[in-house]
Amino acid sequence: MSEWWDKQIQRADYLAPRANGAKELLNFYAHLLRAQRDIYEFLRSRRGWLPSGELECDLPVLLDALPEFLKAIQSHGPESLAAEAHDLSETDTQVMTERLMMYWRNSSDIQFFEKALLQPYLRWVFCGGNPQVSFLKNKETTAESGNRDLICATCLSSWEFRRVVCANCGEERPAKLGYFHSPEFDHVRIEACETCKHYLKGVDLTRAGFAAPIVDEIDAAPLDLWAREHGYTKIELNLVGV
């Protein structure tokens, strides 16, 4: 599973110097992915310990990884995140425990530290959260079209989902579902719903098989601003807040 993190990091490292508007976002995300991989490795390499799936029981172990994580955010995050990371590093771990438990019971996409810290832990768990991004990938060897999967914004697991359906409200009428493309992002598109006015981005791996959906989704941040300007709300913000 470490390979999974490595693939995301390599993709972020590849895209960051080539990015136009999202350079700063990708640079930070590459550092964040490294910090998350370290948490994952820390949890995975503990002898005789496996996540129980009950956060309350697993928290003491997870919180052991907190100081290093906060250091990474202080070093590479934007001013506001770095300041919050600094404050958290000087606060009793009980505060973070309460924040994590609150997030666990009622998650929100504007709680950066909770989400970023839990993602590596949740690689062992399916959480049933909102989708971050969709991707198209061939599953039949003789098919040219891609099956659609969604990636969970919280636990990063993927699950199969039908193509012509809104991932937020289930709308199926073709006229209500808009797909917005731009030549600047050939393999990424906005998948928007006129009924609930929500959207998420889709990454087409049949066009760019080397792409990493959660990273390419950040690279295509200009599409998010375009969607917002046109009245759509993202189903779930990513870890750079776009």
Add this chain to the structure above:
Amino acid sequence: MEVSRRTFIKTTLIGGAGVTVFGFSLAPVYAQTQGLKIARTTETRSTCPYCSVSCGVIIHTLGDKAKNVIPQVVHVEGDPDHPINRGTLCPKGASLQQDIVNERRLLKPQVRRPGATDWEDISWDNAIDEIARWTKKTRDATFIDKDKNGYTVNRLETIGWIGGCTDTNELNFLAVKSMRSLGVCYFETQARV
């Protein structure tokens, strides 16, 4: 200040650039957004008309839904969620877009006269008149009302009908009614789906 998701999005929109809820500057992202050329497509699930397998397809139509814009089919692909074909298509089905948008498509009737090697254009009125005249002449000359045993059969064996697999239900309905009323036996609509 507690930043709610709604406040954040509102700030982003009003400020043009602004920052994300986690403090990242959106100015460079916004600058790139201004230069984007965005096109809207619609995906419509449908059924391939060519054969009785009835594969599912997804038709991609380009158009921003403005009333003065005619939607244009830009791509047809197999429907990966369809239980019959799971996204696969045969070569004919894979070329369906060319059945819909094709510069070689005939837009007017043509006729090839007996013995001629070339097709010539003919107006709709003349085409219908000629078809009616030849049909009546042929039917009057060759209609079989009774067979050799004296049974009433009302057959017309000298005219045949061949339909195309992309013909609509409505066209095939009219074809069946009109051809059967003439007594045509050699009749094929290619209706498979």
